[in-house]
Amino acid sequence: MLYFDNAATTYPKPEQVYKEMDRLTRECAVNAGRGSYKKAENASAVINETRKKVSEFMGAENAEDVIFTSSATEAANRVLRGYGFEENMTVYVSPYEHNAVMRTLEALRKEKKFKIKVLETDEKGYLNLDDIEYQFMCDEPDFVCINLASNVTGYVLPAERVADMAKEYGAIVLADAAQAAGNIEINLKETNIDILIFAGHKSMYGLFGVGGFITNSRIFDRDKNITPVIFGGNGEDSLNLELSERGISRYEVGSPNIAAIGTLKTAIDTIEKDLSGTQERENRLLKYLIEKLEDIDGIHIFQKPETEEEFQNHIAVLSLGFEKYMSDDAGTILDGEYDIAVRTGYHCAPLVHDVIGSKRYGGTVRISMGQFTTKEDVDELVAAVRDMR
Amino acid sequence: MLYFDNAATTYPKPEQVYKEMDRLTRECAVNAGRGSYKKAENASAVINETRKKVSEFMGAENAEDVIFTSSATEAANRVLRGYGFEENMTVYVSPYEHNAVMRTLEALRKEKKFKIKVLETDEKGYLNLDDIEYQFMCDEPDFVCINLASNVTGYVLPAERVADMAKEYGAIVLADAAQAAGNIEINLKETNIDILIFAGHKSMYGLFGVGGFITNSRIFDRDKNITPVIFGGNGEDSLNLELSERGISRYEVGSPNIAAIGTLKTAIDTIEKDLSGTQERENRLLKYLIEKLEDIDGIHIFQKPETEEEFQNHIAVLSLGFEKYMSDDAGTILDGEYDIAVRTGYHCAPLVHDVIGSKRYGGTVRISMGQFTTKEDVDELVAAVRDMR
Numbered sequence: 209m210l211y212f213d214n215a216a217t218t219y220p221k222p223e224q225v226y227k228e229m230d231r232l233t234r235e236c237a238v239n240a241g242r243g244s245y246k247k248a249e250n251a252s253a254v255i256n257e258t259r260k261k262v263s264e265f266m267g268a269e270n271a272e273d274v275i276f277t278s279s280a281t282e283a284a285n286r287v288l289r290g291y292g293f294e295e296n297m298t299v300y301v302s303p304y305e306h307n308a309v310m311r312t313l314e315a316l317r318k319e320k321k322f323k324i325k326v327l328e329t330d331e332k333g334y335l336n337l338d339d340i341e342y343q344f345m346c347d348e349p350d351f352v353c354i355n356l357a358s359n360v361t362g363y364v365l366p367a368e369r370v371a372d373m374a375k376e377y378g379a380i381v382l383a384d385a386a387q388a389a390g391n392i393e394i395n396l397k398e399t400n401i402d403i404l405i406f407a408g409h410k411s412m413y414g415l416f417g418v419g420g421f422i423t424n425s426r427i428f429d430r431d432k433n434i435t436p437v438i439f440g441g442n443g444e445d446s447l448n449l450e451l452s453e454r455g456i457s458r459y460e461v462g463s464p465n466i467a468a469i470g471t472l473k474t475a476i477d478t479i480e481k482d483l484s485g486t487q488e489r490e491n492r493l494l495k496y497l498i499e500k501l502e503d504i505d506g507i508h509i510f511q512k513p514e515t516e517e518e519f520q521n522h523i524a525v526l527s528l529g530f531e532k533y534m535s536d537d538a539g540t541i542l543d544g545e546y547d548i549a550v551r552t553g554y555h556c557a558p559l560v561h562d563v564i565g566s567k568r569y570g571g572t573v574r575i576s577m578g579q580f581t582t583k584e585d586v587d588e589l590v591a592a593v594r595d596m597r
Numbered sequence: 598m599l600y601f602d603n604a605a606t607t608y609p610k611p612e613q614v615y616k617e618m619d620r621l622t623r624e625c626a627v628n629a630g631r632g633s634y635k636k637a638e639n640a641s642a643v644i645n646e647t648r649k650k651v652s653e654f655m656g657a658e659n660a661e662d663v664i665f666t667s668s669a670t671e672a673a674n675r676v677l678r679g680y681g682f683e684e685n686m687t688v689y690v691s692p693y694e695h696n697a698v699m700r701t702l703e704a705l706r707k708e709k710k711f712k713i714k715v716l717e718t719d720e721k722g723y724l725n726l727d728d729i730e731y732q733f734m735c736d737e738p739d740f741v742c743i744n745l746a747s748n749v750t751g752y753v754l755p756a757e758r759v760a761d762m763a764k765e766y767g768a769i770v771l772a773d774a775a776q777a778a779g780n781i782e783i784n785l786k787e788t789n790i791d792i793l794i795f796a797g798h799k800s801m802y803g804l805f806g807v808g809g810f811i812t813n814s815r816i817f818d819r820d821k822n823i824t825p826v827i828f829g830g831n832g833e834d835s836l837n838l839e840l841s842e843r844g845i846s847r848y849e850v851g852s853p854n855i856a857a858i859g860t861l862k863t864a865i866d867t868i869e870k871d872l873s874g875t876q877e878r879e880n881r882l883l884k885y886l887i888e889k890l891e892d893i894d895g896i897h898i899f900q901k902p903e904t905e906e907e908f909q910n911h912i913a914v915l916s917l918g919f920e921k922y923m924s925d926d927a928g929t930i931l932d933g934e935y936d937i938a939v940r941t942g943y944h945c946a947p948l949v950h951d952v953i954g955s956k957r958y959g960g961t962v963r964i965s966m967g968q969f970t971t972k973e974d975v976d977e978l979v980a981a982v983r984d985m986r
Contacts, residue, residue, distance in 0.1 A: 245602070
């Protein structure tokens with residue numbers, strides 16, 4: 209099988225990640241943070257080392273700014289549901305938001321009656337900063353949700369610029385780094401982003417079972433502004449029916465998933481060694497893929513990067529439309545006839561398809577590459593696409 | 598290290614579980630339920646086979662009654678927060694509830710203003726069914742939370758009897774099987790329990806990262822009565838900002854943790870082969886442990902089973918108090934001097950300590966056994982306790 213679904217989850221993982229999973233599960237997987245014995249203390253140490261590693265990797269101010277959850281979806285829910293939205297607020301979203309954000313926000317909107325507005329884009333679907341400036345002027349933002357990179361087209365959004373603009377109105381900025389973390393450099397403490405969501409199992413090359421949110425403690429008071437949504441035991445002050453007012457234990461309740469959390473450290477160790485090299489390599493592959501696809505008739509590339517600047521603003525994710533096939537059918541043929549795994553359809557991103565015009569294809573055929581994708585893989589994919597059209 | 602903290606999490610796991618974790622992570626860990634390719638379909642199949650296995654193991658009516666979450670804590674939160682509590686309701690809890698239930702309920706009580714009452718116990722701390730009958734008569738139950746087995750004393754609560762009594766008033770019954778599943782037989786469809794919560798990583802011998810809730814579809818309409826709390830992508834109807842009205846995808850959103858879910862099937866395979874044999878063996882060990890501890894002065898056993906019937910109503914968890922030491926100190930000595938791992942303190946169970954009188958010891962020293970605990974381990978533990986007192 210040729211795997212081109214790395215935007216869903218990177219596969220395979222680096223060998224070190226599998227090995228560390230095995231080691232941690234066999235040697236350390238007791239209940240961290242609660243025990244009065246050495247192995248439990250070790251488990252806690254593994255978690256805190258990962259916390260430190262994640263905070264450094266994302267440029268957080270302090271390790272304690274990182275809260276682990278079981279997934280980015282859970283993180284988005286806990287942040288949004290825990291934030292005090294009110295009726296008179298205006299919440300802006302980019303059209304690139306994932307349903308982890310959009311469905312959660314929509315459920316809250318129904319309850320709290322705030323307004324949701326979509327950030328303006330240009331004819332190519334890129335955010336239009338001038339228009340956004342005007343939008344903010346006409347209807348001041350209270351909260352902005354912005355995806356750092358699209359899981360559909362690979363577009364890297366100018367999130368920091370939008371955050372700067374939003375911050376002039378005192379808005380809170382939530383950035384979804386599920387797709388971006390591991391692909392683009394993030395230095396949270398130097399931005400006006402208040403809250404960052406991440407997924408361990410995508411381009412950070414960790415396992416399923418860990419994600420989280422990181423707050424920018426320089427500008428955002430997490431403990432005051434995000435009310436806990438998930439309650440439970442945390443091995444702390446057990447007789448108290450309320451969670452503590454401050455600190456990690458306000459959010460991290462229940463038995464931590466030591467293997468998923470601990471292997472994330474290993475995963476980051478493997479990718480941070482040559483992050484820019486990998487980024488360049490994947491960008492070259494993307495260019496190569498696009499060059500090859502351009503020769504083929506009957507194929508549409510959504511939001512195709514053309515200039516060098518546009519390439520710099522794309523991660524190695526590309527969406528196609530086949531004139532001859534609806535996207536799901538194209539995926540079935542690629543799988544059945546060529547043993548090539550792509551993702552097809554709407555990719556849990558509800559707003560982007562109007563922007564890029566992919567609805568008439570039934571969504572897109574998404575090709576997403578990772579650190580194990582080779583030029584030969586791309587050649588094989590292109591040959592299959594040529595064969596199909 | 599001698600491990601006596603199996604009530605926190607069983608450790609180690611059966612070798613088959615480690616092997617299956619490695620296999621699934623290496624061979625199957627793509628994004629299930631969304632792909633149009635074979636490996637994604639395989640991943641979905643793994644999840645659905647586990648769903649079937651869990652449903653059979655717990656005696657659910659249908660496989661589709663099982664909803665996977667990342668933990669029992671998350672399951673408790675989603676069930677309680679998703680249920681429509683109202684101001685005029687009376688919610689009963691046993692004094693054995695864990696903070697995953699109690700803290701969640703308390704947070705909801707503050708918001709919704711319903712009443713929480715504690716089920717009556719006798720002088721030994723066992724539920725007093727006559728008194729409970731009278732309680733229900735005086736203040737009719739709308740909702741009852743009952744732990745199937747105490748994580749502090751090992752007491753197996755008469756949950757089915759209480760459920761029968763509650764059902765006469767039309768109350769909804771939530772049973773917490775986090776500690777019980779894998780230790781006592783559960784046949785959900787033949788009870789009046791509406792909702793059952795389980796943890797994969799305790800006596801079911803699975804990994805961290807999987808738990809869930811199972812609804813008794815014979816008497817409880819899950820999709821109507823439990824509103825989703827966590828929103829996100831589920832690979833289904835992506836353009837729709839709302840989750841579907843019915844079905845598993847109403848609750849299971851985000852990327853499923855294929856390794857944690859899939860290995861739970863393997864774990865159940867290993868334990869169900871000789872479940873009653875293991876139960877008998879652990880019960881014999883518990884008896885042996887108690888016999889040996891009884892000879893030692895300066896030790897108090899909380900809620901000590903004495904009659905054969907009481908032993909039948911105890912899983913292999915025992916709580917001690919040392920006259921000479923506060924519980925945390927006793928745990929530190931057991932670890933430091935004897936390399937024995939126990940859990941000390943209040944065990945995330947806020948109400949039980951008044952019932953069993955353990956507050957003056959600073960909680961309890963909890964000894965919890967598992968399928969890998971041997972008679973020799975117990976001898977070594979008893980020798981250490983004798984040495985210490």
